[in-house]
Amino acid sequence: MINTLNLELKDIPGQLEKALGGFSKHDANILSVVHHREDKTPRGTVPVEVKVDVGEVVIEKIIEDLRSRDVEIVKVGEENLSRSFMVILIGHVVHSDIRDTINKIDDTGLAEVKDLSLKMPGINKESTARLFIKADGESGVKKTINLIKDIAKEKELKVITEMDV
Template sequence: MRIDLVLELLDAPGQLVKALEPISNYGANLVTVIHKRDYKNDNGNVPVQLTIEGEQENLKDIVNKYKEIGFSIIEMDGVVKKEKITTILFGHIVDQDLRDTMDKINDLEGISIVAFDIKLNGEEKSTALINIEADVGLKQKVFDRIGQIAKEKELLVINEV
């Protein structure tokens, strides 16, 4: 059996080797590897496309191992598994308990904040750009949660269109 994966790896020494170890450990064969270092995203991650051959159970074990060690599988056999969501909050973000805001977003299953950039303007209102990675199909759930948080904390929210 053959599986095509696109992983998102940190562009740092040793990450590609770490991604290839489960293939060997579970007795599968690497057919293709394309490491796209020129396509680094805002988080410093790069896509790595792998084609792997092996027994079905071994391939499942490899996919589970990637999830266990924290590698994002953004595509599997041509099916997109993760999507990027960007939103902006404006208001007294720090005064409204920044940690609580992040925790309320991260509490959603299949969702994680991958970047939270805040621009402070002294005692004035601040702006936060939030980058979220979510399982496919959860975008509206993310927007709903952020909308609830913004309403509670009297923040303006600008979601991507």
């Protein structure tokens, strides 16, 4: 699990080392450290963003440790690496209520339809839609695709996904 910790450090020597000590003590794998010197806070502290790959239990210990070191923790968040992918739907896409299709995807909270292109060659002819969808992480993509397949089955639409999605 990737976690992002937003910290604020005093602008005096040795502060970063002190903070990172709280991570190394728990064998946390630090993925990146971004030191925002140019974005000093009104209080004069320096924002630092640390990304780590650790389990839930370890992250609690790290937070405890950082507090005991007097390191200001602003925000802790599990990161959802969002992924965009494309899906093509063929059939009576509009008449089977495209709005409902989009709502069903958006309502999962895992994914969001960001873009829709529609081609309608003629009245009573099947239309074709291309959807760009943004989903949370691999599991979000997988769940969303399964949902789209279920919707397509119910609405008698043909689904074309990307090969590697």
